[in-house]
Amino acid sequence: MSEHLLILGAGADRTAGIDFPLANTLLADVTRYLDGPGKPVDEALRAMLPGMRFSFNSMIARAVDKIATREPYEQKAMVQRVQEAIANLPSDKENVRKHGELIIRLFNKLAAIAENSQLDEETEQLIREVFPKDADDLIDSDSILDIHKLSLSDTFKTVLKRTLKMGLSSDRHEVAAALGADMLNIETLLIEKFLGFYNERLPDIKNYLYISWALWAFLVARQKEVLAVHGANPLPFYGNVPSNVRAITLNYTSFLQQHLGSDNPIYFHGGLAEYVRMDTRDLLSIENILDCDPATFIREVVAPNVDVKNEDLREQRHVIPALVPPLRLKPILSHRYIDLWSKASDWVKEAQRIVVVGYSFNNADEHFNDILRVHPDRYIDIVAPEANSAAFLGRMEKVFGTAANQYNKITVNGVSALQAKKARLIPARATEVDLSVLFTGNNK
Structure with missing residues (x-):
């Protein structure tokens, strides 16, 4: 012993x-490997899995589409990561800093929509006064807007997609890395796909x-x-x-x-x-x-x-x-x-x-x-x-x-x-x- x-x-x-x-940051490294020295690996796997359409680049579009369904605290965490990434950038990375500010601004607008849709006490009280018998049935949510059903505009989607693709390139991009740390986490992807063995997908x-x-x-x-x-x-x-x-x-x-x-x-x-x-x-x-x-x-x-x-x-x-x-x-x-x-x-x-x-x-x-x-x-x-x-x-x-x-x-x-x-x-x-x-x- x-x-x-x-x-x-x-x-x-x-x-x-x-x-x-x-x-x-692992997914970006794996992607670059498969596009470079690991190309024979990619070819061998695709030959083994006929009809498979998956690619790490296509994963970006799905990740962006899910942004609006994220909980407000998750969106705030993404903003915080971007803020930390651009906080101490050197002067020669001014464009990267502005890129980060753009992402933060877009996410803050999304967060503002979610926050402003919350059912405040005054509105709830008015509902109870107008519908005193049915108020509890009517107030089945703490929001007047279901943010999970929102669809992002093409502008927001395009900005996010282009940013995330920068994270899969060979050049280090701090803002793309900060976003990708959450949206393109390979461990999260493995968890999601592994469930296919249980639900037979x-x-x-x-x-x-x-x-x-x-x-x-x-x-x-x-x-x-x-x-x-x-x-x-x-x-x-x-x-x-x-x-x-x-x-x-x-x-x-x-x-x-x-x-x-x-x-x-x-x-x-x-x-x-x-x-x-x-x-x-x-x-x-x-x-x-x-x-x-x-x-x-x-x-x-x-x-x-x-x-x-x-x-x-x-x-x-x-x-x-x-x-x-x-x-x-x-x-x-x-x-x-x-x-x-x-x-x-x-x-x-x-x-x-x-x-x-x-x-x-x-x-x-x-x-x-x-x-x-x-x-x-x-x-x-x-x-x-x-x-x-x-x-x-x-x-x-x-x-x-x-x-x-x-x-x-x-x-x-x-x-x-x-x-x-x-x-x-x-x-x-x-x-x-x-x-x-x-x-x-x-x-x-």
């Missing part, structure tokens, strides 16, 4: 020198096969690039992980397994080196994943095991990458995940000291958060750049029940941190802390 447990989130793979994209199943294998191919190719750059040298961050710890990772990359071997890490969300046959739920291994050519693997292994020609779902065959969709309620891709998640819970229970690096405790990972909730009495260090922010403290309260005002200011490894009970929040990047020191529990 190991008393030390390391938990890794996406921030670990963001380390300089590895530079894997986060989920909110064949177009969604085809789309999921395409999107998930395209994502897998991109991650495999990117992983090979990182390993090629570093050669025989230790990887940033991973090379400094103590060899005597257990580790649970919520990432897909093979970097942790390379360093710790196959017994000490748990891949909670699955990994790049396995795939699943959906009818039997068998979890199958991919040999030599570090040298795998994605297009070749899809043509020679995946395609022969996929058959979507029959309209009867029971007569079809599907294999998908072992990448667990980021649902709050985790789908059981294979029975082996039941054992895996149980093992992860046991490791948390057995650990005397836990160090969490680059994990944001988001709602999409509630299944894993629940494991930490069940065992709240561990010594735990949480390392993330935003660890002391109000939003992060709010998530800590949901997971551990610790209010923001219960933390005390301390210093850990020379970094100003917060501590409450057995938990320490350390605002730092993965490479800015010494894991060996954290596992000793030293404060200085």
